Amino acid sequence: MHTNEDARHELSVRVRDLNLWYGNSQALKNVNIDVYQKNVTAVIGPSGCGKSTFLRCLNRMNDLIRNVRTEGLIEMDGRDVNEPRMDEVALRRRVGMVFQKPNPFPKSIYENVAYAPRMHDLVSRKAEQDELVEQALRDAGLWNEVKDKLQQQGTSLSGGQQQRLCIARAIAVQPDVILMDEPTSALDPISTATIEDLMDRLKQQFTIVTVTHNMQQAARVADYTAFFHLGELIEYNDTRMMFSNPHTKKAEDYITGRYG
Amino acid sequence: MHTNEDARHELSVRVRDLNLWYGNSQALKNVNIDVYQKNVTAVIGPSGCGKSTFLRCLNRMNDLIRNVRTEGLIEMDGRDVNEPRMDEVALRRRVGMVFQKPNPFPKSIYENVAYAPRMHDLVSRKAEQDELVEQALRDAGLWNEVKDKLQQQGTSLSGGQQQRLCIARAIAVQPDVILMDEPTSALDPISTATIEDLMDRLKQQFTIVTVTHNMQQAARVADYTAFFHLGELIEYNDTRMMFSNPHTKKAEDYITGRYG
Amino acid sequence: MLTNQIYLLFSAVLIALGLAAFFLARARASHLRMNGTAMVAQPDQYAWFSVLSTAGPALLAAALGAFVLLLLGADIPILYLLGASLAVAVIGLLVGLVQVRPDFHARQAIERVIHGILAAAALVSIVTTLGILISIVFEAVRFFQMQGFWDFITGTTWAPGNSFLAAAGRGAENASAAQFGSVPLFAGTFIITLIAMLVAIPVGLLAAIYMAEFAPARVRNLAKPVLEVLAGIPTVVYGFFAAITVAPIIVDVAGFFGLEASFNNALAPGIVMGIMIIPFISSLSDDVINAVPDSMRQGSLALGMTKAETIASVVLPAATPGIISASLLAVSRALGETMIVVMAAGMRPNLTANPLEDMTTVTVRIVAALTGDQEFESAETLSAFALGLVLFVVTLALNMVSVIMIRRFREKYRTNDL
Amino acid sequence: RDQVRIVGSSTVYPFASYVAEEFGATTDYPTPVIESTGSGGGLRLFCNGVGEGTPDITNASRRMKTSEFERCQENGVTDITEAKIGYDGIAFAQSSSNESLNLTREQLFKALAAKVPQNDGKNGEIVDNPYKKWSDIDSSLPDREIMVYGPPTTSGTRDAFEELVMEAASEDMDAYGGEAYTDIRSDGAYVDAGENDNLIVQRLSENTEAFGIFGYSFLEANTDTLNGASIDGVAPEPEAISSGEYPVSRSLFFYLKNQHADEVPAMYEYANLFMSEQMISPMGYLQGLGLIPLPEEERQAERDAVEGKEKLELSALK
């Protein structure tokens, strides 16, 4: 376990001895990690190593899967997110998520963004709501492209635009942390570049944890990188350190493309 | 277009001015390529660039998709595979295929291999058939692992074994060319290595065209590499040449992981 | 009987010829191949081709002959027919053998025939629809000639009584003429259908929501088949239940509230029909709810929505076209339901909106007219066909709408599939 | 063919099926198949032609019509024998929790006609039926709402009721000037209750206000819960019906297709059993099912006609 103890960053999520089983097969083994505020943390590793599983632990989306058993501590604001009294709905409001395949709701672009803030009572008047939608779309770098067609279906946008819409939707509820599970893997190179830029800007406001199977992407966007292998966290470090000088053989092999 | 004119290799498939449309969207644009016998040719490129589409042209698997229109010449043994009198069933016997996700028939291991030769009347007696099955499984490097459980379901094997079973099935009809569409992308690193070794051995007998999204894999296994981008063949060259000294900017960007 | 013997003889000779074709062709093909000729097909394929070319045309000829003989009444001695078709078989056999050539694509030929047979099977469904149309259209047209199409569609009085008397030759001059205004029948049908839907849609939809979104796997696995039993109960049984058990309860309950209910009230068949349709709605809705991609649910939950909010504002809107279309299909089932109303609904063409009164339905009238006592040519009997025709058209229209809705549903979530 | 095929009237059906069952149980022939298609449907099938696919016998709760006879002739069904088996009384019944009642046909008419002469009757103007209660018609009648369950227009029982009650009553009323008036009111006082007379019976025991119109056999089977109203002072009793005293009754028939006699020998055995004293006499089994027997001589005459395969002539139907 290699944890970067750099003090310039404040802790956002603390994970200790996290184990997770799907039925009888263990998908995460003894994971310890500290996620720092207003940074991008990338999670890399070969297919099936538990990247997505780890990510879903952070906002308890794993609760939706049957037969999952979790052990260990995940702490946010000093509270264990798995404690019985923790309301997972509240947790998910504070820990937003963006998925691999863009999944806008089959509603208008406006509604896609306005839906959650309205339900959460974050806005009361229409004007406030309009403002919030505009702000979120601006932050997601989509405003200029859609400002004239806010009433069109969200699904009518291109893939990259849809993904940015999903990001806008996530940031509209002002979460602390945004989880992204391979947010660019279904996108073309140009959209990918846009999203990568966006992540760079968003980390001013939000803590971002992103999964990627593309090492180059991790190198480009992440401040910290965690390398998983067969459910274990093999190495966690400052990204530059990780790519220039991996401590473990496995990480080195993976990064240099010896397999995967 | 950069074609390697090296004379030590004989031509297997000649592709000229190949264009292909799915409905109205063009998926292949003016592709020209020469595939050489008893070599491994790798097809690389970002997602959606037409790699699989190109591969499926070679054994006319695209015929099974509705609304496909093909133009141009694909020549094997001096005959256009698209000419109306060409029996696509006969073609597919000579051009076998291995898919991304292992897809054994839901039959016994033995039957998986024996089915096609029997259907094509390649064997007449049981003993002949047994022999052929054994040989194919040996060639696929699977014999030792399965010889005691030939009557088990093919689907009961592990992923890597299943993929080798599919390879055994393909070589059992003694094709000239074997097409592989990302044959290792669903496999773990160890199985991947096994399959890569296998390709190396199989090229003694067969011409292999493989699609991969993993540049390192292409570098490891292929003699020639073709780089596709948005339906166009950007560069085609000897693998070593391609990776050490790409002629085009796009190929270079891709190979060095600038996107994808 | 002579015909039986002829069938027997025909099949026996045909089977013999077929066997001969199979073995001769295979032997010939194997022989050719032994001699080193490269052949495009395999011996078995040539053999099967010969069998097809022997039996196929012969069977066709026999069927054609029988058709001409039986239906057009032509005078062909049956032995000639037998001889002719067997001759065709022999010719087919020879053709099959001649075709054992290296360059003949026997497999492709067989597959073309198989393709043809499969396509012919698919046409049966079209023929059936045409058959239904043909079997009602002519009589319906005769009815319209007697009674007038417009009066039938818009009339609000269904009083066929006098057509009966007229047919009996005792039509009275000062009695009013028979009237065939179908509006009361359709109104009754629609009201009973409406009642059924008011029972089936809420219960069915909520049950589907529970099964698809809340229920533990075990409950779901149990509930689905149990509900399907409700759909499988024969409608006579429901009819018996509605008439004997439910109707008296309704009369009692209505009496308790000081209301007057007829024993043939529309409520009893309506409710029972609704119960019958619940599983229909619930399993179709369950399917469409399950077809809403999980990514949408996750997208909503990840925003901190509760389950109910996710269902109400994401899942159900996405599934709405599918649910509507399921409901439309259910409506067309209810419209055409016969036995429940025959046993439990009234016979009185009663234009009212009060479900406690008795009313009648289209299907009841069809059954009554076709099993009743009037002369077959009387307008009332023929009215059954006219009613059937309208019912046919209505269900057809409903189904078309539902096909369009389903298509829209598919498009809606396909776009999300990228 | 061994098996006799019989179609026709739903009214005759219970009697015919009883005879058929007896025939099947006591002889070596298979039990005849009886389908209840209604008299009209039966005659249509019967007259479709001669041969395997057509029925041998059809039952009817009315006489064959000349048009039907002609259709038979056209289709080659030229040799028919007619057999009259008895009468079916039409009962006007109510729950036995009520006092039994005596009604006249005129009262029945007034209760059920769509239009009736105005109450004072003087100017004879005909108006929509205003009667809501029986006591509105005649103060001697009970103070009960008029509510009658009866057969639908498709039924022969309805036909007979219209002929024997409505037509007969209206012809005697001045307001109609001797013309028949048979329209039955459709404002809810009369309820078409379907062919299932059983349901009517059940409804009556639940709704004690109401009356029901149905074949006498159903009254017979439910004497414990129902009582039949006397009509014109005559109670619905077998003797009264058979003698013609009870005014609302009709004749029941079956028709034999003589051209099938050779091919289907069982057909006449069945017919003879049907016409035998053990079936249709006042002591016969069918009486228990509600058949009203013919008078003795008439029974003999009909029996002879069947035995002699007497051919039905058009003139007889007119």
Add this chain to the structure above:
Amino acid sequence: MSQSFDEITAQLRNRHRKSAWLKWVSMGALALAASFLVMFIADMLVKGLPAFQQAQIQVEVSYSERSQEMPPAAVSEDVHRLVSRGFLRTLPRRMRDNPDLMGVTRLEWVLADSAVDQYLKGNHSALKESQRPVIDELAKQGRAELKFNTRFFTSGDSKMPELAGIAAAAMGTVMTLIVTMLVCFPIGVMTAVYLEEFAYDNWLTRTIEININNLAAIPSILFGLLGLAIYINFFGVPRSTPLVGGLTLALMTLPVIIITTRTALRSVPDAIRQAAFGVGCSRWQVVRDHVLPVSLPGILTGSIIGMAQAMGETAPLIIIGMVAFIPDVSVSFTDAATVMPAQIFTWAGEPDRAFVEKTAGGILVLLAVLISLNATAVWMRKKFERRW
């Protein structure tokens, strides 16, 4: 800027309550639907179970010349109204078939009249007041009992409730369904295979598809009209027979089989088809060797469900004459026959109230068969369910 967990949790309370409400309401709906079924089956059990018992009485039967002539004379005057006529009328034939019986007089358990049966079951009975003490006396001596009613399962319809049974209708159902199956299974499967595996996407295919959906929605009674006009009147198929009934129901069941078969075919993953094409199979070989074997359980499950539906159908059969009085168990496809739901329908219309329990009893038998068919289908679906 962002709220703490506790703030958010507090805001959420109300929304959670609504969520729980939906859960309970929808669970209630499911429970309601299930309770309908329970109520319904309970009602039928209460009404129908008595039908499986029938009264018998022990009387002295004397086989004599006289009873050969006049069967009622075989039993003593005071009980001959209590014995079923169905028993008495067979006496002459029994004596003829078995001459040894002549002159024998012995105590025998014989079938009682349905009035006795109903009286013993405590229902309304047509039994005359004067005869009630006789039965009470017999019952006290153990000579009048309710015994298991085997006849209900072995004989056909009868006008006498004590004789009526479901066997003829059951046999008719079996034969009708055989015809239905023979016609609609091959045609349905072939159609589905054609549409799913062979057809090109053109207007004809689309017409066929829409048309199949339409057929599934057309009121069943219209199929009866079709059967009447086309089979009976045009092709001359004999009325009231399992043949015409089966053919009519086949057309009705066809869409069910097609739709379920298509679902079964569609659930075969494309990977298998591609694998087969990849080794050089033609379309037909792919279907024959790979797709059909894998989807067979699904197809059979669908067919069972289709059959179960066809089995409960009555309306079209009324029109083609299968609702008829048929006491004999038919043995040929061209004999007249009736089916179970039609039998239930006829019994429901019988005047004699003893038939109410017969009706419900018939319903119980029919339900038992249907539920076991459905259960088989569920079991097959489970057993052969594949995870790809």
